[in-house]
Amino acid sequence: MTAVDLVYNPVSGSFSQAHCNALRDALEGEGFAVTMMPTTAEGAQLSGTAELVCVHGGDGTLRDTVQALGEDAGSVALAVAPSGTINLVARELGYARKPAEFARQVAKGWAKGRDEWVEAPLYRLGDMPIVSCLSIGPDSHAVARVSGKLKKRIGRYAYVVAMVQQMRDWPRSPMTVRGELVGGESFECEAEAVIVSGAALYAGPFRLSPEAKLSSDAVELITLERSTRFGTMLLSLAAMLRLPVDRFANAEIRTCRRIEFDRCVTPVQVDGDHMPDCAYAIAPAGLSLRYVV
Numbered sequence: 001m002t003a004v005d006l007v008y009n010p011v012s013g014s015f016s017q018a019h020c021n022a023l024r025d026a027l028e029g030e031g032f033a034v035t036m037m038p039t040t041a042e043g044a045q046l047s048g049t050a051e052l053v054c055v056h057g058g059d060g061t062l063r064d065t066v067q068a069l070g071e072d073a074g075s076v077a078l079a080v081a082p083s084g085t086i087n088l089v090a091r092e093l094g095y096a097r098k099p100a101e102f103a104r105q106v107a108k109g110w111a112k113g114r115d116e117w118v119e120a121p122l123y124r125l126g127d128m129p130i131v132s133c134l135s136i137g138p139d140s141h142a143v144a145r146v147s148g149k150l151k152k153r154i155g156r157y158a159y160v161v162a163m164v165q166q167m168r169d170w171p172r173s174p175m176t177v178r179g180e181l182v183g184g185e186s187f188e189c190e191a192e193a194v195i196v197s198g199a200a201l202y203a204g205p206f207r208l209s210p211e212a213k214l215s216s217d218a219v220e221l222i223t224l225e226r227s228t229r230f231g232t233m234l235l236s237l238a239a240m241l242r243l244p245v246d247r248f249a250n251a252e253i254r255t256c257r258r259i260e261f262d263r264c265v266t267p268v269q270v271d272g273d274h275m276p277d278c279a280y281a282i283a284p285a286g287l288s289l290r291y292v293v
Contacts, residue, residue, distance in 0.1 A: 001031060001032065001033040002031070002033065002049045002051050002052060002110065002123070003032075003033050003035070003046050003047075003049055003051050003052070004027060004030050004032045004033065004034045004035065004050055004051070004052045004054055004092075005034075005035050005039075005046050005050035005052075005053045005054065006023065006024055006026065006027070006034050006035065006036050006037060006052065006054050006056060006242045007021070007037045007039065007045075007046070007053060007056065007057070007061065007065050007221075008020050008036070008037070008038055008039070008056040008061070008083070008257070009039045009054075009056075009057045009061050009083075010038045010039070010059060011084065012058075012061070012084065013058075014083055014084060014085065014155065014242050015083065015281050016045065020036075020056055020081070020273065023054075023056055023081055023099040023102065024036060025091070025099070025100065025128050026099040026100045027054065027101035027103045027106070029103065029245040030103045030104065030106070030107035030151040031099075031107065031283040032052070032103075032106075032107075034054075035047050035050065035293070039057075039061065040063060041110070041190070043064045043067060043068055044061070044064040044065040044067070045068065045263055046065070046068050046069065048051075050076065050108075051076065051077065052056070052076070052077045052078070052079065052110065052292060053065060053069070053076055053077070053078055053079075054078075054079045054081055054106070055078075055080050055081065056081040056083050057077070057081075057083045057130045058082075058083065058085055058086055058087050058271075058272060059084065059085045059086060059087065059088050059089055059131055059271035059272050060084065060086060060271050060272050061083075061129055061272075062078075062080055062103075062131050062132075062264050062271070062290060063128075063129050063130070063131045063132075063238050063270065063271045065078075065127065066078075066122070066129040066131060066289065067129055071287065072195035073122065073129070073287060073289060074122075074287030074288060074289070074290075076289065077110075077114070077117065077291075077292050078289055078291050078292065079095070079102075079106045079109070079291065079293075080093065080095055080291070081097075081099075081102050081123070081144075082095055082097050082260075083152065084110075084113040084183070084272070085155050085156045085158075086111075086156060086157075086203065086204055087162075088127065088132040088133065088195045088199045088201045088202070088204075088271075088272075089131055089132050089199055089214065089291075091185065091201055091204075091205065091293050092120060092200045092201055092213070093198050093214070093291055094293065097224035097292070100122065100274065106147075106292055109187055109292040109293045110292050114290065115292065117290045117291055117292050118215055118251070118290070118291040118293055119168060119215060119284075119288045119290055120198075120214040120215055120240070120288055120289045120291065121215075121216070121217040121284060121287075121288045122284070122285040122287055122288060122289055123198055123219050123280075123282055123283065123284055123285060124283060124284075125268070125270060125279050125282050126279025126281065126284045128198065128270060128275070128279070129285065129291070130196070130198055130219075130270060130271065130282070131198070131199075131271055132198060132201075132254065132271050133196060133197050133198060133199060133202055133269075133271060133272075134194075134195070134196040134266050134268065134271075134274075134282070135195045135196070135268070135269040136173075136175070136192065136193070136194045136261075137171065137192060137193030137194060137195075137224070137227050138163075138166055138170065138171055138173040138193060138232055138270050139163075139171065139193065139195065139232075139269060140168045140267050140268050140269035140274070140289070141171045141267060142159060142162040142165075143159065143166060143267070143269040143272070143273070143274050144267040144269075144274040144276075145162045145165060145166065146158050146159055146162045146259075146274070147161075147162070156204065159203075163293055166256050167229060168276065170193055170228075170229055171266055173192060174190060174191070174192050175190070175191055175192075175194070175261055175262055175263060175265050176188065176189075176190055176261070177189050177190075177191050177194060177223060177260070177261055177262075178259075178260050178262075179221075179255065179256050179257070179258045179259040179260050180257045181186045181254060181255060181256055181257070182217075182218040182255040182257055185256060187256075188226070189223060190225055190243040191205060191223035191225055191227075191243075192225065192226055193223065193224040193227035193232070194222070194223050194261075195208060195221075195222040195223075196218075196219050196220070196221055196222075196259065196282060197209060197212045197214065197219065197220040197222065198203055198214070198216075198219045199212060199214050200211070200213045202262075202278070206239035207239070207242070208222050208239055208245050208251075208253075209222060209245075209253050209255075211253075211255055211282075214291070215288055216255075217254075217257075217261070217284075218255045218256060218257055218292060219256055219282065220253060220254070220256075221253070221254045221255075221256045221259055222245065222251050222252070222253050223251065223252045223254075224249070224250070224252075225250075225252075227257015229248060231250065234249040234250070235247060235249040235251060237249075246269060248251060256272075256282075257283075257284065258281065258282065258283045259281065259282040260280055260282075261280050261281070262280075264282070266278060
């Protein structure tokens with residue numbers, strides 16, 4: 001039987017023990033040998049013997065799992081059973097929320113073999129994996145002020161409340177961003193807001209760059225030279241209406257292999273979580289994640 005670690009966050013606002021148990025039972029019904037692995041305050045915990053790690057949670061739990069895997073992240077297969085607030089990776093890969101449907105998806109994907117799985121080149125901010133996205137600017141400030149209690153009650157709408165609150169105290173922190181484009185050319189620009197997207201979607205069902213996707217060996221850099229309230233509202237509106245953000249919101253989009261910041265600007269949002277400290281550079285990790293679909 002194929003050994004599976006089922007990693008889950010028992011203190012997540014959206015966590016349901018009954019749903020998690022149903023997911024375990026469904027996977028075992030498809031012939032997997034499942035070990036339940038709850039996360040702790042130190043991060044994700046793994047058995048070390050699993051051939052497949054199933055993450056029952058959002059992008060943050062997935063990131064913590066990849067961090068725990070270390071260099072083994074390139075050899076141990078992954079699957080994501082949606083449970084968190086946004087679930088960008090699970091959305092892009094089309095994983096089902098119902099345990100029985102999800103288990104069937106994973107079993108069919110596993111039977112196809114490694115060559116048919118989705119290969120996603122991994123990028124890191126310093127030593128931290130980025131599985132979906134990163135932002136610096138008003139968006140990251142809003143994430144930093146999200147109320148955990150409110151998030152538990154209303155889910156993703158807690159981010160909307162935080163952004164509305166942020167309108168009263170609007171941050172403007174200019175930075176110099178430089179790096180290497182996918183074609184090898186160097187670039188440098190000034191920005192007050194930065195979004196880095198390694199997945200197709202951002203903040204839910206929204207797409208900021210048509211080139212963004214998990215399987216791309218590059219990340220999309222979206223910058224606003226001046227991050228005003230009005231400009232940020234235009235960017236949000238363009239994303240919701242599926243309009244080109246570069247033309248409609250005066251944003252610049254670059255497809256990059258490396259990105260560096262001239263200083264450590266905080267707070268930083270990584271995969272939907274607030275990170276109080278950050279490194280100065282985003283670069284390829286030298287390995288690829290493999291999602292069983």
